[in-house]
Amino acid sequence: MIATLGLAALWLAAALAALQLVGGALALRAPGNPLAAVVRPVAMVQGMLVALSMICLVIVFCQTDLSVELVAKNSHSAKPLLYKFAGSWGNHEGSMLLWVTIMAMAGGVVALVERRLPEPTILATLAAQSFVSLGFYAFLLFASNPFSRANPVPAEGQGLNPLLQDPGLAFHPPTLYIGYVGLSVAFSFAVGALLTRQVSPVFARAMRPWVLGAWIFLTLGITFGSYWAYYELGWGGWWFWDPVENASLMPWLAATALLHSVSVLAARNALRAWTVMLGVVAFSMSMVGTFLVRSGILTSVHAFAVDPTRGQFILALLAINIGAALTIFALRAATVTEGERFAINSREAALVFNNVMLTGTLGIVLIGTLYPLLAETLGAQVSVGPPYFNPATAIFVLPMLVVMAVGPLLRWRRDSLGRIGRMLLVPLVLTAAAVVVLARQGINLLPLLGLALAAGLAVAALMPLLGRRLRTVKLPLWGMVLAHFGIAVALAGMAGDSAFTTEKLVAARVGEKVEIGPWSLKFEKVEPIAGPNWTALQGTLKASYAGAAPIKLEPQSRAFWSPPQQTNESALATRWNGQLYAVLGEQAEDGRWQLRLWWKPFVTLIWLGGMLVALGGLLALLGRVASDIRRLVAVDKIAYRRMRQGR
């Protein structure tokens, strides 16, 4: 019953998306067409209907309604409720429904609140949004129906992959999807602005909250996903340059570039065509990411809802959407007139540099991710890993970070480096001192540069606040300062992890002592324990940091029975200056247990930095939205006063 309702809501939403597209297109061709009035309400209702459909799917999963094939294949009645709930998007069909839900709801919100842009531009934007949505509706309804029925109805479900049975599943995929799909709004705005020749600062201000919002969620999603993989996969690493990770990094890089170029367009009316192009590229990267993740065309350790046959469908959607957008761009780019000019010593120029470097990094990651596919068509099987990605991306990222320290201090339009030279003395000296100190300790080049830059950057990031009365500093500036500072913190964590981590792999008897870095551990016992849908061998270690009171660590080796699978649950001891990470391996014939231990100084800074970056984005978003609301209220007041005066 609920499943039927969900499917009906989905079909209706798809029909409304078609109406939205046709209505928008007709209204654009013939101004004054009565259909124009329909487009906004349709977009809002479409958003509500598809949300209803998603709610139905969640209910079906929570009830473990095994007559629905998707539930039977991916859930189990004995699974904890949280994972039943989150499991509704831990599979291909459910995740695609989540995608469309977010997309349609975002369209509905645009229809509801966006009043600044000329009406034709909004119509074109909503039409573009429904064009993209329609493709995904077709995909859901014809190729991956989440509500299709199981026949015969099985007695029990097949369960959820144990690696996914973690609270992370409830947050990570939706966060990342909101980020991916938020970029679809930027895409639609870009297409709408191109179609109606309205690439202007107003357009940039309308688009900016969406870019910011998407970027915040992407940042959170990546940060969280990295930590999840770090503790769940038990390899002690936080980033593997795996295709699925790259799939989330590429939209983030494009969105970061877009965020900065949108600011230039909004403030200075420059970089017009470039901003529009980035809007198209950013969402294209989201779709490329979805394609890579969903199709399983590349081997990944994180891909769980994979179905190669459906990859072709997404590839077709990708080709149609990107192809259409680029065609429109090619046809209209010449009509986008040149923006305001600026000197090479100006904030604009620094932001252009940032954009070019980010795009270069994006290119490096994209090529490295797709190269195995290319090589395969040439008959060679190849995998590309850190030895490629680390140095190749560093060549673009490190100069960008240097400019990031300088850029926010420069004035718009024209400035002289002499003016800010003295300010930069402190971070410069700090960086140089760090290089000297670290080089003496014989640290590798990349971590050394990373740590030294992080030191200088952390100081430089705060400098835009110098000489200002802190109480009068606007929220977007706080946001920028915090986000840049967060980058420095994360960079320190990444470089610190690769510079200072010590690893130990031992076979130890119960009762033995193990030393690692400043820690000394006592291996107390191994005992069997049982969870709701698993049993485990749990080791107990008493870990003491430099003689302090011991902390108990309990790494487990878990055996799930539905589906039958083993996982290693690592155990972490977190201190302010790092993390101790322990994994329990198997028992050898002679009774010794394998233990793998890492002491990772400052590794937590990586995720702390990521959170700071996201928080900075949030402050900027709040500041922008608040001033938008103030402006709307002011405009309303003026209109009201004029009306009262009888004009």
Place this chain on the structure above:
Amino acid sequence: MSQPIKAKHQRLVLVLVALVALIAAALLAAWALRSQASFFYLPAEMAANPPEVGRAVRLGGMVEAGSIKREADGVTIRFVITDGKARVPVRFRGIVPDLFKEASGAVAEGKRGSDGVFVADNLLAKHDEKYVPREMKDMTAGQARERVEVTK
């Protein structure tokens, strides 16, 4: 150049800068991929045409039945990866994946040592029921038969 550049030229300059950076990225990527991409070998390929010592490659095949031996330190294992035509001895130090076992498929990431032993830094085994390392899917019919025989 502290003077604002002439109107017509600025866009051109920007486009050129972007193009140069992107081409640089592509060239850099191409160059780095040539030296850093790690190729996949089957044991027979490794025997016929061994990669340079010390170059990162991956080796995939079946773990030969009865070949897993643990060394005295308790954390190093030795085993043989085979495809029915050739056998490559492998040494691995670390915690093996849960589903790594004899007579099933595995991919070893690592380097060939000068003594001919493949030193693995990482082992990939079946991840769950359905997961097969991608390269293993493309094994030829003969190799697949071999796999079935070994598994019995």
